[in-house]
Amino acid sequence: MMSIENLSQTRALPIGLRALRIDDLPQMMALQASIYPPALLESAEVLASKISAVPAGWSSLAATEGDTLCAYALGYPWRSDRQPGWNRPLAPQHDCDVLYLHDVAVATAYAGRGIAGQMVRHLMQQGQQCGLSRAILVAVEGAQGYWSRLGFIATAAGRTDPAFGSDAVLMQRELLPSDPVLPAAV
Numbered sequence: 001m002m003s004i005e006n007l008s009q010t011r012a013l014p015i016g017l018r019a020l021r022i023d024d025l026p027q028m029m030a031l032q033a034s035i036y037p038p039a040l041l042e043s044a045e046v047l048a049s050k051i052s053a054v055p056a057g058w059s060s061l062a063a064t065e066g067d068t069l070c071a072y073a074l075g076y077p078w079r080s081d082r083q084p085g086w087n088r089p090l091a092p093q094h095d096c097d098v099l100y101l102h103d104v105a106v107a108t109a110y111a112g113r114g115i116a117g118q119m120v121r122h123l124m125q126q127g128q129q130c131g132l133s134r135a136i137l138v139a140v141e142g143a144q145g146y147w148s149r150l151g152f153i154a155t156a157a158g159r160t161d162p163a164f165g166s167d168a169v170l171m172q173r174e175l176l177p178s179d180p181v182l183p184a185a186v
């Protein structure tokens, strides 16, 4: 397990960061239900596919305090010519050219401690090291301002899947090897 205490660029946290696992699913389901409205909840089957149907060596992230899942960040290689969907099982992808940050969720009790920022930076670093030159995401629930702070900008490209809600915004960000926002290699 990596320690955010060692990785944090801002302040020390007694929270660990590790690969997200299938056995995290029960706590993931509870966490998403605690922060998202019912229309934005994904099934256990869909969440499991997004943990598992990824290239060898790729992992999404869990932030934990002891046995408690404080936060998770689901992201995976994706094809930019495909529209991301909500609550659709992930099938293995080929010829991926972008990192798709699907869901970053932090339990309310752990908000504002830099956990989401650390997880996003590590997923972006993983994507950059896998040869992906861009990250995309769909900002929901008014989170566009949060993503702007991490360097994402709204794209002019078309509509998002209606399941994301009417206020959803497709955003993107370049992933450059020398990006100062990305953490040092670990």
Ligand SMILES: CC(C)(COP(=O)(O)OP(=O)(O)OC[C@H]1O[C@@H](n2cnc3c(N)ncnc32)[C@H](O)[C@@H]1OP(=O)(O)O)[C@@H](O)C(=O)NCCC(=O)NCCS
Binding pocket: 035, 103, 104, 105, 106, 107, 110, 111, 112, 113, 114, 115, 116, 117, 118, 138, 139, 140, 141, 142, 143, 144, 145, 146, 147
């Ligand atoms: C958005 C979210 C992931 C941020 O997690 P976090 O670990 O608290 O984020 P960080 O600690 O890295 O950053 C906190 C900062 O972001 C700001 N922030 C949080 N949510 C924000 C939002 N929706 N819009 C703008 N700024 C936001 C906080 O005010 C805080 O600002 P400060 O550093 O000036 O005090 C978390 O609040 C969450 O899980 N929200 C519900 C799920 C969600 O909306 N996910 C994103 C879907 S696209």
